[in-house]
Amino acid sequence: SVERTLSIIKPDAVAKNVIGDIYSRFEKNGLRIVAAKMQHLSQEQAEGFYAEHKERGFFPDLVAFMTSGPVIVQVLEGENAVKKHRDLMGATNPKEADKGTIRADFAESIDANAVHGSDSAQSAEREIAYFFNDSEICPRD
Numbered sequence: 001s002v003e004r005t006l007s008i009i010k011p012d013a014v015a016k017n018v019i020g021d022i023y024s025r026f027e028k029n030g031l032r033i034v035a036a037k038m039q040h041l042s043q044e045q046a047e048g049f050y051a052e053h054k055e056r057g058f059f060p061d062l063v064a065f066m067t068s069g070p071v072i073v074q075v076l077e078g079e080n081a082v083k084k085h086r087d088l089m090g091a092t093n094p095k096e097a098d099k100g101t102i103r104a105d106f107a108e109s110i111d112a113n114a115v116h117g118s119d120s121a122q123s124a125e126r127e128i129a130y131f132f133n134d135s136e137i138c139p140r141d
């Protein structure tokens with residue numbers, strides 16, 4: 001079924017100037033960008049977005065990294081968008097990511113891992129609402 005998922009191009013990938021390459025992977029694989037913005041996240045925004053991880057040891061590094069430079073946040077729409085996007089990203093740890101995935105090609109470490117994607121339709125709903133109002137999402141045919 002047609003789903004939406006939240007995607008973030010992280011500070012490392014923005015700094016590498018590979019936004020367009022990542023967008024073309026989405027588009028070539030049947031995902032449409034239906035909302036997008038560039039933003040330098042505040043500490044509060046990053047902490048709130050990743051609240052489910054706040055007890056984890058890596059949380060301070062995660063928040064520091066995500067606020068280290070601008071990100072691009074987008075909503076992707078398409079058939080099985082959540083899984084399709086996760087397949088395109090590859091494993092969280094780039095050392096374990098399959099060849100040809102975004103993380104295998106662009107990520108340096110588990111922290112600087114180029115992209116984020118919602119892990120389920122349910123978290124997609126929360127994550128999309130965290131960044132976008134309904135009026136900022138532009139569904140297309």
Ligand code: CMP
Binds near residue numbers: 058062092110112115
């Ligand atoms: P992301 O999909 O954005 O969700 C949480 C992020 O925490 C994850 O990608 C990684 O960049 C980062 N992270 C750092 N260490 C770990 C870890 N041990 N397990 C999961 N995520 C981690």
